[in-house]
Amino acid sequence: MNILEKIANELDTLSKSERKVAEVILSSPSTVIHSSIAALAKQANISEPTVNRFCRRLDTKGYPDFKLHLAQSLANGTPYVNRHVDENDSADEYTAKIFESTMASLELARKSLDPTLINRSVDVLTQANKISFFGLGASAIVAHDAQNKFFRFNVPVVYFDDILMQRMSAINSRQGDVVIVISHTGRTKSLVEVASLAKENDATVIGITTTGTPLAKECSIVLSVDVSEDTDLYMPMSSRIAQLALVDVLATGFTLRRGSKFRDNLKKVKDSLRSSRFDRKE
Amino acid sequence: MNILEKIANELDTLSKSERKVAEVILSSPSTVIHSSIAALAKQANISEPTVNRFCRRLDTKGYPDFKLHLAQSLANGTPYVNRHVDENDSADEYTAKIFESTMASLELARKSLDPTLINRSVDVLTQANKISFFGLGASAIVAHDAQNKFFRFNVPVVYFDDILMQRMSAINSRQGDVVIVISHTGRTKSLVEVASLAKENDATVIGITTTGTPLAKECSIVLSVDVSEDTDLYMPMSSRIAQLALVDVLATGFTLRRGSKFRDNLKKVKDSLRSSRFDRKE
DNA sequence: AAAAATTATGAAATAAAATTTCATTTTTCC
DNA sequence: GGAAAAATGAAATTTTATTTCATAATTTTT
Numbered sequence A, B: 001m002n003i004l005e006k007i008a009n010e011l012d013t014l015s016k017s018e019r020k021v022a023e024v025i026l027s028s029p030s031t032v033i034h035s036s037i038a039a040l041a042k043q044a045n046i047s048e049p050t051v052n053r054f055c056r057r058l059d060t061k062g063y064p065d066f067k068l069h070l071a072q073s074l075a076n077g078t079p080y081v082n083r084h085v086d087e088n089d090s091a092d093e094y095t096a097k098i099f100e101s102t103m104a105s106l107e108l109a110r111k112s113l114d115p116t117l118i119n120r121s122v123d124v125l126t127q128a129n130k131i132s133f134f135g136l137g138a139s140a141i142v143a144h145d146a147q148n149k150f151f152r153f154n155v156p157v158v159y160f161d162d163i164l165m166q167r168m169s170a171i172n173s174r175q176g177d178v179v180i181v182i183s184h185t186g187r188t189k190s191l192v193e194v195a196s197l198a199k200e201n202d203a204t205v206i207g208i209t210t211t212g213t214p215l216a217k218e219c220s221i222v223l224s225v226d227v228s229e230d231t232d233l234y235m236p237m238s239s240r241i242a243q244l245a246l247v248d249v250l251a252t253g254f255t256l257r258r259g260s261k262f263r264d265n266l267k268k269v270k271d272s273l274r275s276s277r278f279d280r281k282e
Numbered sequence C: 001a002a003a004a005a006t007t008a009t010g011a012a013a014t015a016a017a018a019t020t021t022c023a024t025t026t027t028t029c030c
Numbered sequence D: 001g002g003a004a005a006a007a008t009g010a011a012a013t014t015t016t017a018t019t020t021c022a023t024a025a026t027t028t029t030t
Helices: A003-013 A016-027 A037-044 A048-057 A063-074 A091-112 A115-126 A138-151 A163-171 A189-200 A214-218 A238-258 A260-271 B003-013 B016-027 B037-044 B048-057 B063-075 B091-112 B115-126 B138-151 B163-171 B189-200 B214-218 B238-258 B260-271
Strands: A130-135 A157-160 A177-182 A204-209 A221-224 B130-135 B157-160 B177-182 B204-209 B221-224
Touching: A003 A016, A003 A063, A016 A037, A016 A048, A037 A048, A048 A063, A063 B063, A091 A238, A091 B091, A091 B115, A091 B238, A115 A204, A115 A221, A115 A238, A115 B091, A130 A138, A130 A163, A130 A189, A138 A157, A138 A177, A138 A238, A138 B138, A157 A163, A163 A189, A177 A189, A189 A204, A189 A214, A204 A214, A238 A260, A238 B091, A238 B238, B003 B016, B003 B063, B016 B037, B016 B048, B037 B048, B048 B063, B091 B238, B115 B204, B115 B221, B115 B238, B130 B138, B130 B163, B130 B189, B138 B157, B138 B177, B138 B238, B157 B163, B163 B189, B177 B189, B189 B204, B189 B214, B204 B214, B238 B260
Parallel strands: A130 A157, A130 A177, A177 A204, A204 A221, B130 B157, B130 B177, B177 B204, B204 B221
Antiparallel strands: none
């Protein structure tokens, strides 16, 4: 949370002297980040220890740490804001807005991810007998992309964007299989059922979805990707990009776990495409 | 200017020991803002005065001031430095790196885009009789996603990720049709041919590719998406995400151009999915 | 290739800044 | 009104940063 807001919020829990400090800071925060504790104390007409106590009351380690927080709050207004696209925006404006809110979503998504669970997922994936990716609509694209990536790893991988195929595949799954179910809303009935079916058949079910959704409840491991779809004009935008970034993370984790020899192999896969391309001039 | 970029820029004007400091800082800037000058010196295996001199060389008043700048740069979302995934990275680290470099790529991509051309593309798209999206490999996913989006607009749209289908479709195209060809490298022979075929048959060909590639030369309009794929472990990562963001931009431009009544329609499309979903509790 | 000049570096000393301790003052509550 | 609690600041201490200066490394000149 922005520390300036925090100061404003806690203004009434502060003592009289501490409030003097708060006021000086709020009135010209940018001066304060270049002041020593002595200078600030003098300006607020109180003693240095009071400033120190003030800082700790705001859950910082001390004055220098407080200044760091303050500096961050002042850092020219967060660039990746979720600005809404407006009816009258020019191409320039809506382009900027969409890119910015996409970046903001990625930032949010990263925060919602738990590295421990990513690690666990990578564990499970590296040991899987078979990997299946299921998604519908926009999430089908993510599943498709995941297949494309994991296919290069030379592991048995499939993707389905068809409800019936998903069901059949889920029913045929067994211990050692990993099923990754992708859904932003986590409320698509058929996908939740598929997750449940796969789990009943002893597959490890990894969900890529929003925290606390019905789908999340059915999964062995939930990789939460929480993004707001505010800016979207009735179609999934940020969510699928965050999901794709997560796929990249999983794929990267996979290759790292497999070691350098494995990566040489990946290079070969890539090089195999060369003949299908025009040469670079240089 | 972002101090991290500045450090990266001035890396070669620094002395040997100072460069050690720079490297430690670049590798984990967020640790540094909580370190004392002594701790940082120790980590870089150099002396404290060297750290101090380093700070001054970057036009800061000293170490505490430098930390302030650093804190501000970090607050601004992403360190712009393309940090490479390392063999020994923990899940936490590689997750952060991938998300960060994805965001950096989006930033880059946005800079390489020309709003005038986006506007022109939207023009062409809104007037198209038929829209086709072609891609292969990772770009096929982008084409797939584009179809998914434009399909909602109730316009004739197809996507092919099969070379033969693409060729046939290109040959059958005519004036008023728009063909969007997606390829990061812009060097995939068959795609370049398809673009050329479509153009010969009077379709408007829009290329989503890197500036100056063979594909770019065949297109009526080139939407340049220049990103570096440095961080990638032999598979397309940032490029396709930037392409997807561009698809969002085009789709958004399309809906804006079509006016508010059209957007009501989109809402209906979205609402039509409701019965397939579990209700929200609240 | 040696000598001189320049530049880079760190140990130690110094200075600055922040924090802790503790005695005093103020406020609160009965 | 007075005991208890909380707030406050002076001084001492500790931590941190900076300066000074001697030495080492590098570059330039001869």
